[in-house]
Amino acid sequence: MSPTELKIIANRIRRRDLRAVYEAGAGHIGGEMSVADILTALFFDVLNVDPDDPQKPDRDRLVLSKGHTALALYVVLSERGFIPKEEISTFLKPYSRLNGHPDRNKVPGVETNTGPLGHGLPVAVGMAKAARLSNAAWHTYVVTGDGEMQEGSNWEAIMAAAQFKLDNLTLIIDHNRIQQGARLADTNNLAPLAPKLEAFGWTAEDIDGHDMKAICTALAPEAVVTGKPRCVVAHTNKGQGVSFMTDKVAWHHKVPDAEQFRQGMAELETEAAIREDV
Amino acid sequence: MNIPESGSLHDCRDAFTSTLETLAAQNDDIVAVCNDSVGSSKLGRFRDKWPERLINVGIAEQNLVGVGAGLANGGKLPFVCAAACFLTGRALEQIKADVAYSNTNVKLCGISSGMAYGELGPTHHSTEDFAWIRALPNVVVVAPADRIETAAATEWAASFTGPVFLRLSRVGVPDIFSDGHRFEPGRANLLRQGTDLTLIANGTLTHRALSAASILAEKGIEARVLNMATVRPIDRASIASAASETGAIVTCEEHTIYGGLGSAVAEVVVETAPVPMKRLGVPGIFAPTGSANFLLDEFGMSPRGIAESAAELIKNKA
Incomplete structure (x- = not known):
C-alpha cells in the first residue's frame, strides 16, 4: 500500500478515535494520535495477519504494550476487518468487549492483555523465542510508549532478546516525549533511546513516526540485521493531527468538549480533503 | 517429631x-x-x-x-x-x-x-x-x-x-500415595476415615496430619484426614461433608494462616455448615531463624502439636 493511501487510512482512524473518545467521555487521545500512524502501517502494510483467521499459527504477532491506547488498536482492527466498524460505538459501555485496555480472549487481533506498563516486551520476547524454537518465519512486533521504557521489566527483556539473538523481534518505541503527568525530560529522561538499545546489543534506528514511508521501510523484514533484535525509535507527537492537542501534556487523557471536538474534527477533515486530493 | x-x-x-x-x-x-x-x-x-x-x-x-x-x-x-x-x-x-x-x-x-x-x-x-x-x-x-x-x-x-x-517443596516427605495414583484437580483425597473431626492439609503438612490422626486414635479420637492439594478451585463438597459429618475442622499448611488453605476452607465452612475450626500455619509473623521442619514444629504443626490443637478444638463442638 502506498504511503498516501496509508495516510488516508490513518486520518480516518484518527477521526473515528476522536469521535469515540468524545462520545465515551474517556480515552487516551494524546497517545492514540501519536501511535495511529504506526498501527496503521503495521496492520495495512507490514503484518501478515488475516482477519478471517485471526489465530492462524504462522501470523505475525503485534503486541500493543501501551495498552491504554487500546482504542486506537480497536479502530485499526475494525478498519482491517477484525471487528465490526459499528462496534467502536460501544467503547467503554457496560459489557462491551472494547474495554479501556485490550483483552485477547474477547477481541480478535489482540495477542496479550496489556494495561500495566512494561508487560508487552517480555511477552513479545517469549513469542519471538517460540518462533525461533519452531523454525517459524513469523515476526513479532511490539509497540511501547517512551515513558513506559522507565519500567525495569523492559530492560530485563531487552537483555534477554539480545542474548537470544532474536532478529525476529522488532520493538517500536512511540517516542512522543510526554508521559502521563509530565514530559519525559522532566521525569526520568531516557532520551536518546537508540544508543541505549545499541549498548544492549540491539540495532536501533531513529525515524519520523508520522512518515509512512519511513515507518514501512524501517519495519520491513529485509531491514533486519542477522542475530540482532531491532528497535525503531519512532519520533512522534502526542496529539498528532489536532493542533491544540499536539505536544501538550494535558492531552494525555483529557476529553474534548463540544467545541474542541468540532475543531479537532474540522482539522482532521481538512487534512483528509487535502490527502484525497493528492 | x-x-x-x-x-x-x-x-x-x-x-x-x-x-x-x-x-x-x-x-x-x-x-x-x-x-x-x-x-x-x-x-x-x-x-x-x-x-x-x-x-x-x-x-x-x-x-x-x-x-x-x-x-x-x-x-x-x-x-x-x-x-x-x-x-x-x-x-x-x-x-x-x-x-x-x-x-x-x-x-x-x-x-x-x-x-x-x-x-x-x-x-x-x-x-x-x-x-x-x-x-x-x-x-x-x-x-x-x-x-x-x-x-x-x-x-x-x-x-x-x-x-x-x-x-513444590524441597523438604523431604514420605510417600503417601501408591504408584499409579491419578491427580484430579479440585478433588480432595480421603486419606483416613473418621467422625470426630477432620484434619485438612496439603504439601508438606499432609504426612504430619496423618501422623497426628494416629496419635489422636490412641486417645480414642477418630480424625478424618483430607489431602487438599488443590487450593483453587477448592473442593467445596468434601469440606461441606467434613463439616456436617465430623463437626470440627483443623487445617494445616506451610503458609500464613491469612488467606491460604485454612482461609479457603473457612470460607466454605461459614457458607455451608459452620462448625468450630482451627487454622494452623505461620501465625502472621515473619518466621524466626530455623529449618522448615523446626519452624513447622514451632508453629504447632508437629504431629503432636496438631493432635493437641485437634483435641482442644473438639471440646467446642456443638
Whole structure:
C-alpha cells in the first residue's frame, strides 16, 4: 500500500478515535494520535495477519504494550476487518468487549492483555523465542510508549532478546516525549533511546513516526540485521493531527468538549480533503 | 517429631523434573523457563538433553513470566520454574495480567515453597503465595503432598490447557500415595476415615496430619484426614461433608494462616455448615531463624502439636 493511501487510512482512524473518545467521555487521545500512524502501517502494510483467521499459527504477532491506547488498536482492527466498524460505538459501555485496555480472549487481533506498563516486551520476547524454537518465519512486533521504557521489566527483556539473538523481534518505541503527568525530560529522561538499545546489543534506528514511508521501510523484514533484535525509535507527537492537542501534556487523557471536538474534527477533515486530493 | 526416618523421605523436585523430562521426550513443545535457577529447579538434566528448550532469562522474574506467556502464545508449553518466593512475589503482576487474565497456557512452578529455605529467612520464605495466587481467576493452584502426587500433578498440568501454579517443596516427605495414583484437580483425597473431626492439609503438612490422626486414635479420637492439594478451585463438597459429618475442622499448611488453605476452607465452612475450626500455619509473623521442619514444629504443626490443637478444638463442638 502506498504511503498516501496509508495516510488516508490513518486520518480516518484518527477521526473515528476522536469521535469515540468524545462520545465515551474517556480515552487516551494524546497517545492514540501519536501511535495511529504506526498501527496503521503495521496492520495495512507490514503484518501478515488475516482477519478471517485471526489465530492462524504462522501470523505475525503485534503486541500493543501501551495498552491504554487500546482504542486506537480497536479502530485499526475494525478498519482491517477484525471487528465490526459499528462496534467502536460501544467503547467503554457496560459489557462491551472494547474495554479501556485490550483483552485477547474477547477481541480478535489482540495477542496479550496489556494495561500495566512494561508487560508487552517480555511477552513479545517469549513469542519471538517460540518462533525461533519452531523454525517459524513469523515476526513479532511490539509497540511501547517512551515513558513506559522507565519500567525495569523492559530492560530485563531487552537483555534477554539480545542474548537470544532474536532478529525476529522488532520493538517500536512511540517516542512522543510526554508521559502521563509530565514530559519525559522532566521525569526520568531516557532520551536518546537508540544508543541505549545499541549498548544492549540491539540495532536501533531513529525515524519520523508520522512518515509512512519511513515507518514501512524501517519495519520491513529485509531491514533486519542477522542475530540482532531491532528497535525503531519512532519520533512522534502526542496529539498528532489536532493542533491544540499536539505536544501538550494535558492531552494525555483529557476529553474534548463540544467545541474542541468540532475543531479537532474540522482539522482532521481538512487534512483528509487535502490527502484525497493528492 | 515422629516423622519417618530420613531414608524414606523424598525431595519432590526430583519427581517433578523426572516427570517433566518424560513428558518433554514425548512432546517437543514442552520448554522449561528459569531465572538462573537451573540447579535449584533441578533442571540440569533437562538442559543437557534439550539445551535449546531450556530458556534461562537470567535473574529477571518479571521477564521470566512474560516470556512464559509469550512462549505459550507461540504454541509452546512452558513450565516456568523459579523459587516460589521470587516467582510469585516479584512477578505477581505478570502472573495476573500475562498469565491469569490473558488466560495463557503457562505452568508456574514455584520451587522450594513455604519455608523450605528455612534459615535463609523470611525474604526467601514463600508463605503468602496461596493467598496471592488463589485470588486470581483462571489459575489452578496445586500443592502436592508427596513425590507420587507431584508426578501425577505435573502430568495433569501438562495435559490441561490453562494456567496452573504448582507449589513444590524441597523438604523431604514420605510417600503417601501408591504408584499409579491419578491427580484430579479440585478433588480432595480421603486419606483416613473418621467422625470426630477432620484434619485438612496439603504439601508438606499432609504426612504430619496423618501422623497426628494416629496419635489422636490412641486417645480414642477418630480424625478424618483430607489431602487438599488443590487450593483453587477448592473442593467445596468434601469440606461441606467434613463439616456436617465430623463437626470440627483443623487445617494445616506451610503458609500464613491469612488467606491460604485454612482461609479457603473457612470460607466454605461459614457458607455451608459452620462448625468450630482451627487454622494452623505461620501465625502472621515473619518466621524466626530455623529449618522448615523446626519452624513447622514451632508453629504447632508437629504431629503432636496438631493432635493437641485437634483435641482442644473438639471440646467446642456443638
